[in-house]
Amino acid sequence: MTSAVHAFEPTKIVRSKGIGKEPADPLPRLLDQLVARADGMTTVEQATSRPWASALFDGRRHLVRLRISGVDFASRAAAFTQGIGEAEWTLPGHFVADISVDLSQPDAEGVMLHLSALTIQDW
Structure with a gap:
């Protein structure tokens, strides 16, 4: 499980680096931008990223649970x-080829958003 608090400077968040010729995973930068877009008390409750490929493109599929309170x-x-x-x-x-909010779960303290995104490697 991954959590991020936006109160930290972007330079303080650990950036993943590519291994060998593999490019870096874009998820950490995407999380920064999602939290900034939420503008306030926001926590990344969970974030996962896995490789994705089609006949013509390489990329990554991301699933994110974001709590806005x-x-x-x-x-x-x-x-x-x-x-x-x-x-x-x-x-x-x-x-970002595709991004969507798949589920919104409000409660008394905030709302949990389930997002999915597809990022494609830009050649």
């Missing part, structure tokens, strides 16, 4: 999800 969590969650599929992401060596 705080007094204004409902409006921040709505702003976060609106237009997420068309949002611009900065991932050196990769681009």
Whole structure:
């Protein structure tokens, strides 16, 4: 399980590096940008990444559970999800081919968002 607190400077978060000729996993940078988009008390509850390939492309499939909390969590969650599929992401060596919110689970303290994303290696 992976957790991240956005209060840290982006330079303090551990970045994965590629092994050999493999490019770095874009998940840490994507998590930074997701947390920044949520704008406030946000925690990455779980994040996984696995290789993905088609006949023409190589990439990674990512699953993320993000908790948005705080007094204004409902409006921040709505702003976060609106237009997420068309949002611009900065991932050196990769681009986001698809991203979506698959499930939204509100409770008294916040909302848990289940996201899936596909990043493709940019050649």
